[in-house]
Amino acid sequence: MEKHLRLEGLRPKTIEAYAPGVRRIAARFDHSLEDLSAEQLTDYFSELLETHSWSALKLDLYGLKFFSTHVLHKPWVELDLIKPPRGQRLPDSVTVEELGLLVQSTRVLSYRVLFFTRYSLGLRLGEGLRLTVADIDAARRRVHIRNAKGNKERLVPLSEATLVLLRPFWRVHRHAQLLFPNRKAGLKGAASASAPLAPAGVQSALRQVVASCGIKKRSRRIACATAMPQI
16 A cells, blocks of 8 residues: 555655554454444444544544555445535744744754745745745845645745844855755765754744743744854
């Protein structure tokens, strides 16, 4: 199934989400997934709801649909089993004063510039980490966002403040491609890093900054920038 997921061009996060769900279903039915009945699946999803979220249920259903269609090569009969409650959540926002606190509290240069870039461009974490030098079009004041959600691309405006911040930051590490190279090897190794900053490290840093500022927000897109010390 994982081979088919890759060959269909699905993103790594989608593969990571679908595969475990099918493994759960397989374990529940002793690895016999060829002829599951609607009754069996109703029982399975009802039990799963006691320990997992609605999102997990949907991913398991989508994963099973992919498995049936692309691995078993069986026509998928849409099952009207899962109807998550509808709701709409507004994202948290931060005030200018709160951003000022984040500016003063983010000490690591790489994180600080990344936070500001994400905030100013409206990027998801992965989109910001994947930015390359070639994606920044200073002449036209725009940024090319590639491999976004749904394998889509888009152009977003590049503000003068973001450009002014990115230029000296790049001169610090001078990586030929990555804007935010991994700094495991320190500043000297940043120019030859083979991967961008680790998402887990970035998320952990942001949580720590938010906690140190006493900001009671849950937004993943708040960001900031200030003077630049060591990388």
